[in-house]
Amino acid sequence: MAQLFHPNINILIRILVGVVVVLAAGLGLAYYQGYYSVYFSQVNVFREQPVMFSHKHHVNGLGIDCRYCHTSVEVSSSAGIPPTHTCMGCHSQVWTEAPILEPVRESYRTGTPLQWVRVHDLPDFVYFNHSIHVKKGVGCTTCHGQVDQMPLMMQVNTLFMGWCLECHRNPEDYVRPREEVFSVSWVPPSNQKELGRRLVEEYQIKSRTNCSSCHR
Amino acid sequence: MKHYREPSIEAAETGKPSRKGLVFLAGLTLLFSSCRLDMHDQPKYESYEASEFFADGQASRIPPEGTIPQGGLRQGELLYTGKMDGGDSELFPFPITQDTLVRGQDRYNIYCSPCHDKVGTGRGIIVRRGMKQPPSFHIARLREAPPGYFFDVMTNGFGAMFSYSSRVQPRDRWAIAAYIRALQLSQNASYGDVSEEDLEKLEEAATE
Structure with a gap:
């Protein structure tokens, strides 16, 4: 019986194998890049909102504390999105004619809540709790970034599990004194490691890497 | 098949x-x-x-009207309304300690200072941006007002000020009322009100 393949086919097969390997590596790289891309993680992307609310103006310009609006952050899993009543506490007197605030006034008149676009949205299988984090010395800006510099809200961290674990494994690298938790100007000191270790002991912070700590 | x-x-x-x-x-x-x-x-x-x-x-x-959340039964008129015998209470519903004042200061700085400013003269940043100016806490009328009055204003609002009852819990409202008392004392204090030990600290701070 004659040979099915000509000997030259060997070269073709080798080239083919090479092509497959390169393609697979490329696909893998594309997958990785895609996963961490802006498209997927939405990091550093400003979100359009029904009212162009500026944290920069309210936090940096006016010096209003985070908790003035996010009232439940110390006692609940949710930090709390303020009801229109909170906005109108000032805006029934200040900027009463501003067209940009018409949706707020309408919401107050009709009792229909504003529909904000959620910026920090964890998957439903993660049970995150704000109150325990702020009690243990995790500052707002550690996760949410320099909110006081954001005209419109955006995410600065991926919120991926690997990112959470960086701190859950080594809390001493990130925690700060409790009285600085709501400060937007706090920066880790040069002796953060030392300070962190002391706080971890003082606040009895446990490194939580058990799956069921967050996934229940 | x-x-x-x-x-x-x-x-x-x-x-x-x-x-x-x-x-x-x-x-x-x-x-x-x-x-x-x-x-x-x-x-x-x-x-x-x-x-x-x-x-x-x-x-x-x-929730339907009249629903009482778990742990939310509001017993005790004084604690939740600030009223006593039909008027604003002259008394606090619980003893005021150093911890209460620290808590009151903390809450005051978050919720009140934007308008009333940190010492209570009513010239906070929001007022400078067009909010109606509230009276200073250091005028005679408010220095004589009972703590229940401040509790009532925080609970129900007053004039241009909206109610803060959904944001500041009753015990915190009392803590703020106590801190306002402390602010009032601080702005009307004389040399003789300060203990010798604290005077030394003051003088140290002044010379620094």
Whole structure:
């Protein structure tokens, strides 16, 4: 019986194998890049909102504390999105004619809540709790970034599990004194490691890497 | 006539899935691993999530009137209304300690200082931006006002000021009332009110 393949086919097969390997590596790289891309993680992307609310103006310009609006952050899993009543506490007197605030006034008149676009949205299988984090010395800006510099809200961290674990494994690298938790100007000191270790002991912070700590 | 495929004898005997099946599954997993998001967005409501079920589109429901949340039974007129014998209470519903004052200071700085400013003269940043100026806490009328009066204003609002009852819990409102008392004392203190030890500290601070 004659040979099915000509000997030259060997070269073709080798080239083919090479092509497959390169393609697979490329696909893998594309997958990785895609996963961490802006498209997927939405990091550093400003979100359009029904009212162009500026944290920069309210936090940096006016010096209003985070908790003035996010009232439940110390006692609940949710930090709390303020009801229109909170906005109108000032805006029934200040900027009463501003067209940009018409949706707020309408919401107050009709009792229909504003529909904000959620910026920090964890998957439903993660049970995150704000109150325990702020009690243990995790500052707002550690996760949410320099909110006081954001005209419109955006995410600065991926919120991926690997990112959470960086701190859950080594809390001493990130925690700060409790009285600085709501400060937007706090920066880790040069002796953060030392300070962190002391706080971890003082606040009895446990490194939580058990799956069921967050996934229940 | 058979309407199903008989399981392969090989798999049935060894109890292992066929190699072909495994490869196929692995391929599928790789292909679609980032596409399935139904566990990310489960059919349950997160806080503030919109609802297609309720007519008003809100997943968070307003409980029927008169509902008492667990642990929310409000017994004790003084603690929750600031009233006593039909008038503003002259007394606090619980003893005021250093901790109460620290808590009061903390809450005051968050919720009150934007308008009333940190010492209570009523020239906070929001006032400088057009809010109606509140009276200073250091005028005679307010220096003589009972703590129950401040509690009532925080609870129900007054003039241009909205109610803070949903944001500041009753015990914190009393703590703020106590801190306002402390502010009033601080702005009307004389040299003789300060203990010798504290005077030394003051002088030290002044010379620094």
